[in-house]
Amino acid sequence: MSATQAVPTGRREEAALAHKCLYYMSLMREMEDRIERKLYRQGKIVGGVYVGRGQEAISTGAALQADPGDVLFPTHRDMAAYLIRGVPAGRILAQYMGRADGVTHGRDANMHMGDLQLNVVAIISALAATVPVAAGAALALKYLGRKNVAMCWFGEGSTSVGHWHEGMNFASVQKLPVVWICNNNQYAYSTPMSLQMACANVADRGPAYNTPAEIIDGNDVLAVHQATGRALEYVRAGKGPYLLECKTFRMTGHSAHDAAHYVPPELFEEWGKLDPIARLEARMTAEGWAERNEIDAIQAAVRKEVDEAVAFAEASPYPDPATLTDGVYGDQ
Amino acid sequence: MSTTYLEAIRQGLWEEMERDPNVFLIGEDIGVYGGAFKVTDGFYEHFGEKRVVDTPISEAAIVGAAIGASYMGLRPVAEMQFADFITCAFDQIVNFAAKSRYRWGAAVPIVVRAPSGGGIHGGPFHSQNPEMWFVRTPGLKVVAPATAYDAKGLIKSAIRDNDPVLFFEHKGLYRRIKEDLPAGEYTVPIGKAKVVRKGGHLSIVTYGAMVWTALEAADQLAGEGISAEVVDLRTLLPLDRETVCASVKKTSKVLILHEDTRTGGMAGELAASISESVFEYLDAPIVRVTAPDTPVPYSPPLEDAFLPNTAKVVEKARWLYRY
Ligand SMILES: Cc1ncc(C[n+]2csc(CCOP(=O)(O)OP(=O)(O)O)c2C)c(N)n1
Ligand SMILES: [Mg+2]
Numbered sequence: 187m188s189a190t191q192a193v194p195t196g197r198r199e200e201a202a203l204a205h206k207c208l209y210y211m212s213l214m215r216e217m218e219d220r221i222e223r224k225l226y227r228q229g230k231i232v233g234g235v236y237v238g239r240g241q242e243a244i245s246t247g248a249a250l251q252a253d254p255g256d257v258l259f260p261t262h263r264d265m266a267a268y269l270i271r272g273v274p275a276g277r278i279l280a281q282y283m284g285r286a287d288g289v290t291h292g293r294d295a296n297m298h299m300g301d302l303q304l305n306v307v308a309i310i311s312a313l314a315a316t317v318p319v320a321a322g323a324a325l326a327l328k329y330l331g332r333k334n335v336a337m338c339w340f341g342e343g344s345t346s347v348g349h350w351h352e353g354m355n356f357a358s359v360q361k362l363p364v365v366w367i368c369n370n371n372q373y374a375y376s377t378p379m380s381l382q383m384a385c386a387n388v389a390d391r392g393p394a395y396n397t398p399a400e401i402i403d404g405n406d407v408l409a410v411h412q413a414t415g416r417a418l419e420y421v422r423a424g425k426g427p428y429l430l431e432c433k434t435f436r437m438t439g440h441s442a443h444d445a446a447h448y449v450p451p452e453l454f455e456e457w458g459k460l461d462p463i464a465r466l467e468a469r470m471t472a473e474g475w476a477e478r479n480e481i482d483a484i485q486a487a488v489r490k491e492v493d494e495a496v497a498f499a500e501a502s503p504y505p506d507p508a509t510l511t512d513g514v515y516g517d518q
Numbered sequence: 519m520s521t522t523y524l525e526a527i528r529q530g531l532w533e534e535m536e537r538d539p540n541v542f543l544i545g546e547d548i549g550v551y552g553g554a555f556k557v558t559d560g561f562y563e564h565f566g567e568k569r570v571v572d573t574p575i576s577e578a579a580i581v582g583a584a585i586g587a588s589y590m591g592l593r594p595v596a597e598m599q600f601a602d603f604i605t606c607a608f609d610q611i612v613n614f615a616a617k618s619r620y621r622w623g624a625a626v627p628i629v630v631r632a633p634s635g636g637g638i639h640g641g642p643f644h645s646q647n648p649e650m651w652f653v654r655t656p657g658l659k660v661v662a663p664a665t666a667y668d669a670k671g672l673i674k675s676a677i678r679d680n681d682p683v684l685f686f687e688h689k690g691l692y693r694r695i696k697e698d699l700p701a702g703e704y705t706v707p708i709g710k711a712k713v714v715r716k717g718g719h720l721s722i723v724t725y726g727a728m729v730w731t732a733l734e735a736a737d738q739l740a741g742e743g744i745s746a747e748v749v750d751l752r753t754l755l756p757l758d759r760e761t762v763c764a765s766v767k768k769t770s771k772v773l774i775l776h777e778d779t780r781t782g783g784m785a786g787e788l789a790a791s792i793s794e795s796v797f798e799y800l801d802a803p804i805v806r807v808t809a810p811d812t813p814v815p816y817s818p819p820l821e822d823a824f825l826p827n828t829a830k831v832v833e834k835a836r837w838l839y840r841y
Contacts, residue, residue, distance in 0.1 A: 232639040232818060233639045233640065233641055233816055234640070234641075234644070284639075284816055284817030284818055284820075285817070288817075290816075291817075292815060292816060292817025292819075292820050293642070293813070293815045293816060293817070293820070294641050294642055294815075294816050295639075295640075295641040295816040296641075298641065298642075298643075310642075310643055311600075311602060311603070311641075311642075311643030311644065312602070312603055312605065312606060312643065313575055314575075343574070343575045344575060346574030346575045346576045346579075347575055347576060347577075347606065348576065348578050348579075348606070349606075374574075374575055375546065375547045375551070375554070375599075376547045376550060376551035377546065377547055377551075377572060377574070377575075381572050381573075381574065382574045382575070383574065448550055448551055504817060504818070504819045505817050505819060505820055506819075507819050507820060507822070507823035509820075510810065510812060510815065510820055510823045510824060511810050511811070511812050514811065514812050514813075
């Protein structure tokens with residue numbers, strides 16, 4: 187292949203990837219805007235609401251690199267991972283609304299959902315509990331001779347939990363195929379980084395476990411995508427786990443009921459300028475990957491998709507109380 | 519002025535911190551933020567960062583550090599953001615704290631506060647009633663107040679107690695109930711149940727938020743000519759079997775009510791104690807009203823079906839009355 191042919195092909199691929207990233211980040215944003223700013227305020231969602239506004243690049247960029255056989259362990263701020271895996275938007279909204287068509291049929295709330303057919307594992311609330319579990323999934327993938335990996339997200343605050351350290355250590359000792367992804371949004375509820383850990387970066391913890399660690403711009407979806415590619419290459423080669431620390435910012439309170447008065451307003455302002463969706467759109471027009479009207483068309487399509495998902499969720503019935511005790515055991 | 523259950527706990531903590539400079543608070547988001555439920559709002563400003571310690575997300579370290587500090591003479595009060603996360607500190611509580619005095623005579627005067635209970639659509643991890651995991655651990659004390667008065671009096675007793683006390687505060691009661699509290703200093707003893715309503719036909723024994731359900735049921739039953747006595751356990755370990763048995767001796771019929779799930783719940787232990795001590799006074803089988811043996815579901819119709827309520831208690835009480 188000559189150089190002149192290679193460039194346009196590469197550019198087409200880059201453009202296609204950018205379109206995909208924009209679609210999933212925008213879909214996540216629109217879903218969470220509806221959840222937090224409409225459905226929650228209308229009283230249609232009665233449980234806790236945590237969103238990943240401003241952090242969409244991380245779950246999008248990383249999950250788009252995964253193969254369908256790779257097992258994902260997203261957190262409460264990684265909705266795009268579910269959308270990329272094909273969990274229908276309407277079922278996610280039904281999940282938030284406690285409806286029968288929710289992914290857990292009303293049994294659990296918000297992002298506490300999974301589907302083993304799609305290789306997505308449901309978190310529990312207790313933070314970092316998925317870290318050893320992801321190591322176990324990776325152990326099985328290696329054991330079964332599959333070329334797949336586990337991909338496990340966590341917040342920076344979750345790295346203070348003992349389970350995190352046990353999982354990190356075990357995975358490294360066993361050279362397990364796991365990509366660890368830290369959503370470092372600089373706050374854990376009201377707790378800033380400085381009260382969470384005495385090191386400056388979560389990546390600084392990598393060397394303690396002999397796990398290579400990279401710091402990346404978590405608000406640049408293409409940078410996340412590329413870094414995940416590097417991590418996957420290392421992990422798939424059987425060299426053991428790899429840690430990506432994605433620096434970002436939580437552009438909301440901890441949850442819908444938290445006004446985040448403890449966050450200095452300048453930080454919202456500063457990080458608002460680095461919005462991952464706006465940045466990608468600017469890049470796409472600058473690189474000639476898309477015209478403004480194509481971008482507008484993506485956003486319009488996303489809004490329409492979410493309108494339909496809301497309608498689906500609102501039409502879904504509540505679960506029948508008679509099913510309350512079903513499904514505690516497999517042999518019921 | 520009426521005081522909420524939440525404010526009562528606040529007052530108890532505040533007064534103990536004013537009284538004893540060795541009392542300090544340790545937990546997640548309790549300082550600058552004032553706690554997830556705002557129980558410690560304003561403490562950081564008043565008592566300073568030495569006495570209101572904001573921690574990383576590390577429940578095992580919170581309780582472990584509390585134990586260590588208690589060995590050195592301090593009186594730590596640890597907060598779990600939700601009782602559900604107490605599992606992360608399980609080993610520190612049931613193995614380190616609970617067995618310390620028995621093994622080598624070292625007292626562990628700590629308090630672990632934990633907001634428990636459902637009815638707020640919190641789902642499986644923000645609604646649990648984990649008290650029985652601890653009630654079967656000798657060496658611990660387990661307290662679960664139902665009223666603002668008891669919440670204040672018991673948090674103070676817990677802080678002054680020389681053994682580890684788990685203090686389960688029902689998050690559904692925080693702002694729902696209030697009452698006038700005495701202006702002066704008072705405490706409520708650990709290990710003492712209380713007859714909160716007198717009656718003659720049957721006893722309803724319960725604790726925590728279910729005390730209010732029992733009282734509502736008793737009101738309704740009174741309208742039908744059924745007189746129910748309500749016993750609030752207040753402390754689950756050590757268990758005040760005497761007060762329970764005295765009530766059963768009087769009424770000869772007992773309904774045990776708890777929000778916790780059925781198997782291995784407090785009702786089982788009480789039923790055994792009642793039949794051991796006052797079997798010959800019983801005129802009917804011992805009846806239980808509890809949550810079923812499932813996790814706490816999120817969706818409102820499922821959670822409503824899960825939780826015991828007044829209607830369920832009234833129905834069982836009627837059956838018991840007619841027996
Ligand atoms: C073991 C445990 N302790 C406390 C909590 C309560 N809690 C829920 S989210 C949260 C902050 C999490 O921070 P981080 O890991 O940085 O993730 P982020 O929410 O910032 O994405 C806390 C303390 C919990 N879920 N689990
Ligand atoms: Mg965080």
